[in-house]
Amino acid sequence: MREIGPGELDPYQQGCPTRRILDLIGGRWTVLIVGALGSATLRFSDLLRRVDGISQKMLTQTLRALERDGLVIRTVTAEVPVKVEYRLSAAGLTLTEPLKALELWSIDHFAGIMAARRDHEIPDST
Amino acid sequence: MREIGPGELDPYQQGCPTRRILDLIGGRWTVLIVGALGSATLRFSDLLRRVDGISQKMLTQTLRALERDGLVIRTVTAEVPVKVEYRLSAAGLTLTEPLKALELWSIDHFAGIMAARRDHEIPDST
DNA sequence: CGGAATCCGATTGGATACTG
DNA sequence: CAGTATCCAATCGGATTCCG
Numbered sequence: 001m002r003e004i005g006p007g008e009l010d011p012y013q014q015g016c017p018t019r020r021i022l023d024l025i026g027g028r029w030t031v032l033i034v035g036a037l038g039s040a041t042l043r044f045s046d047l048l049r050r051v052d053g054i055s056q057k058m059l060t061q062t063l064r065a066l067e068r069d070g071l072v073i074r075t076v077t078a079e080v081p082v083k084v085e086y087r088l089s090a091a092g093l094t095l096t097e098p099l100k101a102l103e104l105w106s107i108d109h110f111a112g113i114m115a116a117r118r119d120h121e122i123p124d125s126t
Numbered sequence: 127m128r129e130i131g132p133g134e135l136d137p138y139q140q141g142c143p144t145r146r147i148l149d150l151i152g153g154r155w156t157v158l159i160v161g162a163l164g165s166a167t168l169r170f171s172d173l174l175r176r177v178d179g180i181s182q183k184m185l186t187q188t189l190r191a192l193e194r195d196g197l198v199i200r201t202v203t204a205e206v207p208v209k210v211e212y213r214l215s216a217a218g219l220t221l222t223e224p225l226k227a228l229e230l231w232s233i234d235h236f237a238g239i240m241a242a243r244r245d246h247e248i249p250d251s252t
Numbered sequence: 253c254g255g256a257a258t259c260c261g262a263t264t265g266g267a268t269a270c271t272g
Numbered sequence: 273c274a275g276t277a278t279c280c281a282a283t284c285g286g287a288t289t290c291c292g
Contacts, residue, residue, distance in 0.1 A: 017236035018229045019158070024239070026154055027284090032145070044254055055286055060255065070242025081253045082292085091235055091242075098231045101224040103144045109217055110143035113150070116196025116217075153264090170274050181266055186275065207273045208272080 024069060025095075029054055029062045034088065034095055035103070037072070041087040071095060150195060155180055155188045157225055160214065163198070164222060167213040197221060 025031055029051065036042070036050045048059055063086060066072035071092035077083040088096070151157055155177065162168065162176045174185055189212060192198035197218035203209040214222070 017232045018161075021228075021232035021236065021239070022154055022157060026152065028148060028152055031148060035144075048254095056255075057287090058285065061285090068243055068246045069239045070246075071239070076254095079253095082255090084254060091238055094235070095231060098224065098227040101227050102147075105221060105224045106143045106147035109220070110147065112217055113147070113195045113197070117194055120194045120196075174274095182275075183267090183277095184265065187265090202274095205273095208275085210274060 024065070027058075027062060029058050030066065031099055031102075033059070033062055033066065034071070034092065034099060037086060037088050037092075038096060039088070039093065041085050044084050044086070047086065066092070150191070151221075153184075153188060155184050156192065157228075159185070159188055159192065160197070160218065160221055160225060161229070163212060163214050163218070165214070165219065167211050170210050170212070173212065192218070 025034075032051050032054070033047065036047060042050070044059070044063075047063075048054065048056060051059065063072060063074070067074050071089055073087050073089050073092075075085045075087075077085070151160075158177050158180070159173065162173060168176070170185070170189075173189075174180065174182060177185065189198060189200070193200050197215055199213050199215050199218075201211045201213075203211070
């Protein structure tokens with residue numbers, strides 16, 4: 001994939017908004033983390049538990065990216081054991097709507113897709 | 127990532143519909159291909175041109191996956207140079223709606239995100 | 253508690269060459 | 273035209289260890 005400069009912005013191809021946002025939420029974890037946060041405020045360890053299967057590395061990495069892009073707000077409270085909380089920003093909160101639509105679609109079409117996948121090729125039915 | 131059997135379906139964790147669908151449309155190309163197709167019928171070479179930057183390998187691979195899952199229909203016409211056309215199935219067509227919502231969100235928030243990313247750390251302002 | 257750092261296997265995906 | 277096949281570099285991402 002070509003590198004695209006900061007000021008550059010192709011008409012409607014490589015560097016179009018959709019493409020760049022797709023790179024942002026492209027990871028398997030981003031969407032799940034945003035969904036887990038919703039309108040709640042969660043600690044690092046909470047997220048680690050709620051987003052089942054994520055490693056601490058990926059959680060950190062994804063949260064950092066979301067924070068950098070202004071979708072997640074990180075708050076550190078300097079207590080004895082450090083307390084770090086994450087919540088969606090106003091912008092991040094707006095993202096939950098289209099994602100919710102996608103989630104509903106997934107639930108609606110899950111069975112159909114799995115059926116299509118199963119039927120796609122019955123290895124050998126003589 | 128653990129493997130999940132066909133009949134298995136965790137309550138709301140690893141194997142939930144959203145998770146599996148995310149794996150499906152997770153690739154950077156799936157969404158773009160579905161968007162390129164829309165309600166149109168396109169040939170392989172058309173798609174190769176419209177989805178800017180995709181390699182022929184990834185186009186084939188992604189189309190195969192979409193076909194397997196019943197979202198895309200592949201039609202072969204045995205002419206002298208073979209003609210292969212792709213279009214969205216009824217199910218595939220329903221996917222364009224939530225994706226469109228996501229696209230609108232991207233356009234709306236693109237500038238803001240890029241700004242946040244830029245401001246996130248001014249390397250050194252003395 | 254909330255990470256950072258390192259190691260390293262698995263997967264992704266482009267480039268290229270060949271085929272019916 | 274519409275692929276298939278192979279090679280290989282880069283990235284992803286889990287496991288583990290260490291730190292303030």
